[in-house]
Amino acid sequence: MVDNDNIVYTRQFALLVFILCFTFRVSRLPPLVAEAVGSSSLFVIMLYLLAEAVHFLVVYRFVLSGGAEVIGQTALYKVLSLALGASFFFKIVMACAGTTTYTVESVFENIGAPAVVLALIVPVGYVAIKGIRTIARTAEIISWFVGFVLILNIVFLKVYTDFSRNLPFIDGGVAEILRKADGFFIWFGDASPLLYITVRPSKRNPTLLFAGIGGALVIAGFALMNALYGEASRYVVNLVVKVASFNQFSDKLGRLDWTGLIIWMMLAVLYAGIYLWAAGEAVKPVLKGKRKAVIVLVAAAAVVTVIVNKDLSKTIAFFQGNGRWYVAACNYLIPPVLLIYSAICKKRNAETEGREVNEVNEQSA
Numbered sequence: 001m002v003d004n005d006n007i008v009y010t011r012q013f014a015l016l017v018f019i020l021c022f023t024f025r026v027s028r029l030p031p032l033v034a035e036a037v038g039s040s041s042l043f044v045i046m047l048y049l050l051a052e053a054v055h056f057l058v059v060y061r062f063v064l065s066g067g068a069e070v071i072g073q074t075a076l077y078k079v080l081s082l083a084l085g086a087s088f089f090f091k092i093v094m095a096c097a098g099t100t101t102y103t104v105e106s107v108f109e110n111i112g113a114p115a116v117v118l119a120l121i122v123p124v125g126y127v128a129i130k131g132i133r134t135i136a137r138t139a140e141i142i143s144w145f146v147g148f149v150l151i152l153n154i155v156f157l158k159v160y161t162d163f164s165r166n167l168p169f170i171d172g173g174v175a176e177i178l179r180k181a182d183g184f185f186i187w188f189g190d191a192s193p194l195l196y197i198t199v200r201p202s203k204r205n206p207t208l209l210f211a212g213i214g215g216a217l218v219i220a221g222f223a224l225m226n227a228l229y230g231e232a233s234r235y236v237v238n239l240v241v242k243v244a245s246f247n248q249f250s251d252k253l254g255r256l257d258w259t260g261l262i263i264w265m266m267l268a269v270l271y272a273g274i275y276l277w278a279a280g281e282a283v284k285p286v287l288k289g290k291r292k293a294v295i296v297l298v299a300a301a302a303v304v305t306v307i308v309n310k311d312l313s314k315t316i317a318f319f320q321g322n323g324r325w326y327v328a329a330c331n332y333l334i335p336p337v338l339l340i341y342s343a344i345c346k347k348r349n350a351e352t353e354g355r356e357v358n359e360v361n362e363q364s365a
Contacts, residue, residue, distance in 0.1 A: 005131050006281070009202040012136035013063075013194070014210040015143055016274060017056070020190035021214030023267040026221045027238045028098040028316070029187045034225070034233035036180045040171045041233070044181040045222050049215050051332070052188050056211060058335045059191040063199055067342035070349070076341060078285045080334045084192060085282030087330035088275050090323055092302045094186055095272040096120060097315045099265075100306055106237050107261065117306045123269050125299045128276035129292050132197055135273050146263045149244070150217075153260060158248035161227040183320040189331025193278030195338065240264045276302075 008016070025045075033041040062068075071077045100116045108116075127135050170177065224243070225233050236242055244260025279298045280291040287294065309315045319327070 005133060006196060007198045007200050008133060008136040009200050010205040010207060011202050012140055013197065013199050014205070014207040015139040016132075016136060016194065016197075017191070017207055018210040018214045019139060019267055019270050020193070020274065021052075021211060022217055023264070023271040024095065024098060024187060025218045026240050027102065027264060027268075029184065030222055030225050030239050031234045031236050032320070033181065033184060033222070034236075036183070037177050038171055038231070039166055039168060039226060040177050040181075041226065042166050042219070042222050043170050044177065044184075045219060047178075047181075048184065048188050049218065052191070053211075053215070055189055055332055055335065056191040058339055059194050060207070062335060062339045062342065063194060063197060065339075065342065065346075066198070067338060068196065068198070070342045070345050071338065072285060074341075074345070077338065080338060081282045081285055084195070084330050084334055085279050087327045088193065088279040088282060089298055089301065090186065090319055090327050091190075092272055092275045092279065092298065093305050094316060094319050095268065095275065096124075096302050096306050097309075099268045099272070101313065101316070102238055106241075114307045117303055120269070120272075121299050121303050124272045124276055125295065127270065127273035128280065128295050128299070132274070132277055135270055135277065139270055142263075142266050146267065149259045149263045150240075153244045153247050153256075156248045157243060157246055159228055159246045161224070162230070163223065163227045165230040166223055166226045183324060185324040185328035185331075186319040189327065192331050192335060193274050195335065196278055196281035238264060 030041070033044055037044050068077075096117055099120055100113050103116045103120075104111060104113055127138060221239050221243075225236055225239055228242075229236055238260075241257050241260040241264060245255060245257035247256045247259075250256050276295055276299060280295040283294045284291045306315065
């Protein structure tokens with residue numbers, strides 16, 4: 001049975017796809033990739049985005065086919081959903097740790113991580129409890145402002161760029177590059193929370209367009225970062241904010257990096273909110289009626305994890321270490337299994353209904 005609270009319009013679904021694709025891949029991720037593989041970062045991000053595109057198409061097909069409605073009450077779905085819920089917790093901690101780290105290091109001075117993460121979790125928890133429809137509507141409201149600021153900062157970018165710094169595109173052996181770059185799975189597989197959404201058609205469906213724009217902006221961001229900073233790219237903390245600081249109107253209006261900071265913070269809250277909501281949905285099939293309680297517990301656990309680990313860079317390092325394999329397995333294996341299983345169940349249901357119709361017709365004759 002379809003949960004009306006999880007229904008969003010296609011235009012809203014497209015915005016959620018963009019938020020998941022764009023937000024953290026242009027902030028904490030670029031310097032980490034640059035530090036690991038240097039100028040090959042563009043090559044690496046393209047490989048990850050290729051896998052991400054396949055992952056998204058599988059999830060999108062599951063959503064469009066109504067797979068959750070078909071298999072939502074099966075034991076396999078509940079078990080795999082719980083596994084996904086655990087991986088969502090990892091992503092929530094990563095998002096909170098990344099946002100807190102940036103805020104403490106680059107935005108405010110003399111403020112501790114506990115104060116920041118506590119302030120962050122309030123809006124994140126609120127939108128998660130209100131549900132995906134509230135998150136989608138919020139995304140729709142801020143989309144005009146976010147789009148305006150991004151376009152304004154890109155069009156009026158005033159910098160010296162040397163795109164030859166993206167070369168060599170593959171710096172060394174491919175096997176060696178892949179070995180150095182296999183620690184970033186935690187930053188991908190972001191389509192998985194969409195498994196719990198039901199899409200209602202609207203006049204326009206820009207989902208694939210917005211997914212493409214999100215991926216294109218990530219690639220363009222990596223290329224621009226290398227062109228601007230070269231070997232110093234590893235020290236670029238948040239690319240969205242850095243680009244905003246180079247707006248040519250800064251000469252007359254003063255620093256404009258705050259524009260990039262505002263839109264990134266809004267996107268980060270919605271990103272974490274989507275995952276926190278999805279964690280509650282993942283557990284709901286097992287603990288009926290406990291979605292809000294699960295959200296509160298997961299949010300509290302994430303806050304405690306971030307506060308206890310005083311060195312937040314180590315928290316992020318953990319998720320790029322052994323923790324990444326669990327997240328990767330959940331994101332890239334579970335959605336295809338759910339899609340195949342729902343197709344099999346749908347076929348069986350159709351055959352059963354066909355036999356019942358034939359039996360009724362025979363009895364009538």
